[in-house]
Amino acid sequence: MLEGVILKGIGGFYYIDTERGVYECRARGIFRKEGIRPTVGDAVRISVLDEEKKKGSLDEILPRRNELIRPRVSNVDQAVIVFAAKSPNMNLDLLDRFLLLAEEQELDIVIVINKIDKDKKENYLAAAEMYRDAGYAVICTSAEKEIGIDALRTALENKISVFAGPSGVGKSSLINKAFPGLELNTGEISEKIQRGKHTTRHAELIQITEKSYIVDSPGFTSLYLTHIPSEKLQYHFREFLPFVHACYYNGCVHINEPDCAVKEQIGKAIHPMRYERYVTIYHERKEEEERRF
Template sequence: MIEGTIIKGIGGFYYVRVENKIYECRARGRFRKEKITPLVGDHVHISVDNASKQGVIEGIMDRKTELIRPPVANVDQAVIVFAIQQPDPKLSLLDRFLILAENEDLDVVICLNKIDLEAKEELQRLRMIYEQIGYQVIATSTKVKMGVEDLKECLKNQTTVFAGPSGVGKSSLLNSIQPNLALQTGEISQKIERGKHTTRHVELLPLEFGGWVLDTPGFSSLQVDFIDKEELQYLFKEFNEYLDRCKFQPCNHINEPDCAVKRALEHGHIHISRYESYRQLLEEIEQARRY
């Protein structure tokens, strides 16, 4: 048996990298029976037919981390890319991905791209919201080559999932960091202000300076209904110092009196956009539990 890493999966075929070789593999039928789906990033055991040079995935090693969307395993950190403009950033979507990353205990870097556009006030506003919470924020532009070296340093010797809505410039950023990746890029639709899906599948890409990056298809929604209602509050990092100060335990931080989280919101210690994201996600989780 040979050990390798799944770097790509397309149409039921999995491409497993073993040192400098890549083997096209199928998964054993028992994985389907056991309802186990191999993921890009999985460390696997494969057997190889010497004549055809094709392989079979025989076993999947324990996963360090696992994300549902994008479906990847064993990543160290998430770089979440949003544009300052074109398309305008949707903070509720950014917060959803942050929650999924927190749920997997991933380190997170927020990348605000296209800062060459005239949006200095928006950049300052977003920095204020997320740096206050404790997230690292990197501002970038591929057009004027700003922040690209900072982002490159962040990726070094890490396995990173690179994610964000379509059209925010994820592939362009990766091409700027390492041109020989030659990732396809797309333009923004002026009519709907949404990018074309130029990345069609999840793929693990090696970086020349050390590390791996997963370029993923853009997404427009993220489901969080698998998260326990009681756990959601702990995934908003800025809530943590107030949770044990609420009068009622447990507290949903919605209608309960003498709620420390709501007091922090009133005093400006928790940003209103983050609290509204919490309310929206809590409602979605509660609705999902009813059906």
Template sequence: MREGRIIKGIGGFYYIDSEEGLFECKARGIFRKNNLTPMVGDYVFFTVLDVEEKKGVIEEIKPRRNMLFRPPVANVDQVIVVFAVTQPDPNLSLLDRFLILAEKEDLDIVICFNKIDLLPLEEYQWMLDIYSRVGYKVITTSKDHPISLDDLRQALAERVSVVAGPSGVGKSSLLNHVQSNIHLQTGEVSNKTERGKHTTRHVELIPLDQKGWVVDTPGFSNLRMDFTGELQLTHYFPEFLKPSEECKFTSCLHEKEPQCGIKEAVSIGEISESRYESYLQLLEEIRGNRKY
């Protein structure tokens, strides 16, 4: 058997990058019986059925280091979360959801604020400050400012990266400008809804000149939080860790409890109000999900 990595999956066919080239493979029926579906990013063993036509069958999926379900991709190193500073206006609550899902999968995170050519720095600096203070790596980009793409190229180098974010923020346009041989379909933001049109139809690993791989994914705007309990949520807000040591109760949810280190940190500006509001919204959502 040969070994390789799935770099694309369309219509039940999986395209596997291996030392002998790219093979088009189907998956054995046993995977369906075992309720297991191959994913882009999977390392697999496969049998060659036709050497000349480069066709084969996937026999085994190696253990996954991690996996995301939306987008469906496995063995990722980092997530680059792209939001526009305007057109569409940034939804920080949605951004926090992306960050939590990445934290939950123990992925490295880069936040990319795009379309900086459309606003002066003083109108979006406050957003950069919020997430830089948390400890996230924050970069700014514009496809019309080539030098601004250098930080993005550096972040992508030698890593498997998911580029995620809502539609219309310019993910595909950025990747097209990062490397000349990437030709991803792009869409414009609807004037009526200020939402982007969905342009990416499948998940694919794209090889980069910087010896990395990038996954371009469909844009989406609703991320469901799936936690077993409220206490779990606190772990995915890195800036909550130290202040929570000052909470009176070890089971503090940082909501209505007295002597709460998190609420005190918010009141003195150590934790941003927008991040705390995101936390409270998600807390309520987790409780609502538990009722069903």
């Protein structure tokens, strides 16, 4: 058998990158019977059916290090979460939901604030500082003015990186600036509704250097966190971690309890806006859990 990585899947065909080139493969029927879905990023074994035409059979999926749900991709090293400083305006509640999803998968995270040239008042600087203080790598960029492109290129070296973020924030434009030969499709922002046209139709693993891949994926405007229990949310706000076990009460969720070490850090090690969004998401998840049970 030949080993490789799934670059993309379209219409039941999977395109597998191997040391002998890319093969077009159908998955064995047993995957469907067992409810297993091959995913972009999967390390797999294939049987070659036609070497000349590069046709094969996807026979085995090797164990996954991790698996994201939306976008559906596996074996990712880091999430590159892209938001725009302006056009569209930054939605920090949505950014925190992307962060929760990446933290839950134990991914390295890079936050990219793009289109900084459009934010004439430089309001993005406060957001950048807040997330840097929380422990995140933040790169401020402008694809149009070619600001921060070298820093982004360096951050992608020797990694499998998934690009995520809302539509219209310039993910494809940034990738094209960093790696001009890729020529990914880009779209324009609709001034009327301030949402990007969905120029990327499916998740796809793209090789950018010999040992570096990116996943360009459809933009999103909402994220569901139903697989993360409400009591576990605190462990995915990384600036909470030094304090979560210092509370007086075991099982403290840092909202109504007295003698809470986390709440004592609000305005110090924990930004008040980040704490407020934690509380909002916690109540949202708690209500969902109570409705379910």
